[in-house]
Amino acid sequence: MFRKLLKNDLSQMGSRIYPLYFIILGLAVFAKVMNVLSSHISAFQIIYGFTIMAWVCSIIIGLVYTFFVAIQIFYKKNLKDEGYLTHTLPVTKTSIVSSMFITAMIFTAISILISILSIMIAFYTPGIFNDFYNSIQVAWNSLDSYIQHFAIFSIIIMILSYMQLLSGIYCALSVGHSFSGNKLAYSVVAWVIIYIISQVLNAIAIFVLMWLQPESIQEAYREEVGTNFMYGILTTSMITNSIMLVGTYITTIMMLKHRLNLE
Amino acid sequence: MEFQFENNSPIYLQLIQKIKMAIASGEFKPGEKLPAVRELAMESKINPNTVQRALFQLEDEHLIFTQRTNGKYITEDKQKLKELKKELASNLLQEFLVKMQQLGFSKQEILEFIERKEK
Amino acid sequence: MSAIITCEHLNKDYGNKKILKDVNVTIEKGRIIGLLGPNGSGKTTLIKLINGLLVPTSGNVLVLGSKPGVESKKIISYLPERTYLPDNETIEQIIQYFSDFYFNFHVEKAYELLEKLKINPKDKLKTLSKGNKEKVQLALVMSRDADVYILDEPIGGVDPVARDYILSLILDNFKEEATLIISTHLIADIEKILDEVIFIHEGKIVLQSSADELRMQYKGSIENAFKEVFKNV
Numbered sequence: 001m002f003r004k005l006l007k008n009d010l011s012q013m014g015s016r017i018y019p020l021y022f023i024i025l026g027l028a029v030f031a032k033v034m035n036v037l038s039s040h041i042s043a044f045q046i047i048y049g050f051t052i053m054a055w056v057c058s059i060i061i062g063l064v065y066t067f068f069v070a071i072q073i074f075y076k077k078n079l080k081d082e083g084y085l086t087h088t089l090p091v092t093k094t095s096i097v098s099s100m101f102i103t104a105m106i107f108t109a110i111s112i113l114i115s116i117l118s119i120m121i122a123f124y125t126p127g128i129f130n131d132f133y134n135s136i137q138v139a140w141n142s143l144d145s146y147i148q149h150f151a152i153f154s155i156i157i158m159i160l161s162y163m164q165l166l167s168g169i170y171c172a173l174s175v176g177h178s179f180s181g182n183k184l185a186y187s188v189v190a191w192v193i194i195y196i197i198s199q200v201l202n203a204i205a206i207f208v209l210m211w212l213q214p215e216s217i218q219e220a221y222r223e224e225v226g227t228n229f230m231y232g233i234l235t236t237s238m239i240t241n242s243i244m245l246v247g248t249y250i251t252t253i254m255m256l257k258h259r260l261n262l263e
Numbered sequence: 264m265e266f267q268f269e270n271n272s273p274i275y276l277q278l279i280q281k282i283k284m285a286i287a288s289g290e291f292k293p294g295e296k297l298p299a300v301r302e303l304a305m306e307s308k309i310n311p312n313t314v315q316r317a318l319f320q321l322e323d324e325h326l327i328f329t330q331r332t333n334g335k336y337i338t339e340d341k342q343k344l345k346e347l348k349k350e351l352a353s354n355l356l357q358e359f360l361v362k363m364q365q366l367g368f369s370k371q372e373i374l375e376f377i378e379r380k381e382k
Numbered sequence: 383m384s385a386i387i388t389c390e391h392l393n394k395d396y397g398n399k400k401i402l403k404d405v406n407v408t409i410e411k412g413r414i415i416g417l418l419g420p421n422g423s424g425k426t427t428l429i430k431l432i433n434g435l436l437v438p439t440s441g442n443v444l445v446l447g448s449k450p451g452v453e454s455k456k457i458i459s460y461l462p463e464r465t466y467l468p469d470n471e472t473i474e475q476i477i478q479y480f481s482d483f484y485f486n487f488h489v490e491k492a493y494e495l496l497e498k499l500k501i502n503p504k505d506k507l508k509t510l511s512k513g514n515k516e517k518v519q520l521a522l523v524m525s526r527d528a529d530v531y532i533l534d535e536p537i538g539g540v541d542p543v544a545r546d547y548i549l550s551l552i553l554d555n556f557k558e559e560a561t562l563i564i565s566t567h568l569i570a571d572i573e574k575i576l577d578e579v580i581f582i583h584e585g586k587i588v589l590q591s592s593a594d595e596l597r598m599q600y601k602g603s604i605e606n607a608f609k610e611v612f613k614n615v
Contacts, residue, residue: 004482012468084466087435089483090455180397262435263396270573270603273594305553308546309574310414313594 001091005099009073013103016069020062021114027055028118035122055122059115066111067166070104074170079177083262093256097170097249104166146227153234160241164248168194171248171255178259198244205236264298266307274309278317286326286337287348293339297327386411386530386561387432392441394427394585401427403585405441409561411529414575416593417565418608419582425565426463428582429534433460445530456485459528463535463565465515469508473518477503486527495521495551513540520548524555531556532563537571545571573604581611588612 031051038044077086077100086096120128140148172194176187209232266281268274285291297303300318304311318335321327325343327335338344363373385408392405402424409415417425430436431443434450445454467476473496480487496503499517507515520536536552537545545568553575556562564572573579579596581588588611589596593604600607 001483008479008482015470081464081466082468084435084460084462084464085468088433088455088458088460090452091483092452180399258437260435260437262430268574270570270605271597272602273597274574275594301558305550308549308553310577310593311558312413312577316594 002095002099005091005095006102009099009103010106013069013073013107016073017066017107017111020058020065020111024055024058024062024114024118025121027051027058028121031055031122032124052122055118059118062115063108063111066108070100070107070166071169071173074100074104075173078256079173079183079262083260087256087260087262093253097253097256101163101167101170101249105163108162146230150230150234153238157234157237157241160238160245164198164241164245167245167248167252168198171252174252174255174259178255178261180261180263194244194248197247198240201240201243202236205240209233209236264303264306268307268309274313275316275320278307278309278314279320282317282321283326283347283351286344287351291337293337293341293344295337297335297337299334384411385409386446388442388444389428389431390442390444392428392431392443393439394424394431394436395439401585402431405585405587407580407587407590409563411561412559413577414562415564416569416572416576416579416604417563417582418569418579418604419565419567420612421567423582424585425582426534427585429460429532429563429565432532433458457529459523459526459531461519461523461531461533461536463538465512465519467507467515467519470506472506473501473503476507476518476522480522480525484526488525488527491555492521492525495525495555498551513544516540517544517548520551524551527557528560529557530561530563532565534565535567536564537566537568542571549575569605569608570603576604579604581608583612 031048034044034048034051038048076082078096089096120132125131143151168191172187172191175190176185177183179186213228213232215228264285266278268277282291291297297318298306300311300314304314318327322329322335325340326338326347328338329335360373363376368376387407387409389405389407392402392407393400394402405424405428407428417428419425427436431438432445432450434455443450445458448454471479477489477492480492481489493503496518499514499521501510501514501518501521507518510518516536516539520533523531523533531552533552537548540548549572552562552564564576566572573593576593578590578592580590591599596604596607600610
């Protein structure tokens, strides 16, 4: 059942997103072509400039659009008329939410990859892929191991933050919808409350960190970027993000299970 | 076999009457197999349970019988059929007389009226 | 004599507004039941509670003894009173969707019904008229071999010619031992097929009776009985 949900959600979101990928990659190709032409005919310089601008915009808009579509699909399928279809399927609310969430993550990843791919296309020179790979490898190996750790932690935190953001919005929408009256207003209130909770959680985490690791404070006080401090902060950040992610995720499912309100 | 029904009296009673008429007039022949409950219901656009109820009552009155190899059949009992005709005719007559009396006809006038009509 | 759906002291509020008030109702298997009441009487709300699209404010709604959930949704085929299918999909895609999730959905039957209704399965839903969209929804619901069919205003927005046709479609296609619940305010059109009627008014169950008994009691049609009963409420 879950696989069927996933298949359907992927194809539904896909049909909304694929045109975007065409545009991004298309503009990248066009930019490259303009680049080549402009080295022979100076008139094309201007077109090249505009194309590059358009392409950059398309990437930024594309990433925002992906996020927006993820939220819109969640809202439409769960809390509007289509909810009559979604919530009379013989599947658990957990599968419904998880399928949409995973779909959103997959397409976010694909959007990012397509954007990177388009960069390489726009500035394509033979061997660019190898050069890119090699230069990353060299850069990586030149880093101290603890900085490598920080980099990895930071990437994980960015991913967790994004997941938490999306899950938080799902949660706020579900909570807001369970009330009668102006559901959107209640959703905003719910969102604010979630934000406050996450900030409180962060503050608590910092206090716990200070209590467990007094050396961190001394390092910070001396304005040294101590490795202990960094490890501490990054770990705490991962933990609080994870707690918020899990908390909002479970709350979303509970709301749909016990407080569904398709008026 | 499609029957038309009114909303304003119990459907099962209407169905009983219609089947009785069909039997008495020979539309359903003695010994003939009745259509299945579901078929009767679907063709006349009424509830299958209503059809069941009507058929049970008809069976109670021995106008139809069930054979073990499924299916209900019209009785072949000639006596029963004669009685049915009499029963239906008597009801019709009763209705007719009541209405004619409401119009103000006396019994004598009714008889004369019938004779004139038949000429 | 087995109950398939029961409501016990069921109350539903939207904010301050009380929509259902202390509803106690038992629905037996295998019956065709008319849920009759004026617009706004709470029919749709009751139906949504049975389908798990709403949760009670207090009290219980139970399908085969349990709260509405995955198991009840397997056996209930529900036709909402609104168009709810994704507009951008073709009918074929939606048939595939239904067949993916409902084990008792018959694809061939769906195509058969659509052919009878003269609707092209390759069309996108958004290109259909409202009447045709409703027919598609009905065809999909009746193509399932369900234990309970719940139809919310299946003939509401439809012209009188189509009404008869839709009623035949319903009668011809529902599984024999299944329970059928039809909610409508157009009583005269459907009363012949009903086993039982439930009258609902302003969120309260006013009566529940066998159709023919009610006709005998009020010496007339169900519609007349309805008018009589609601005159005094």
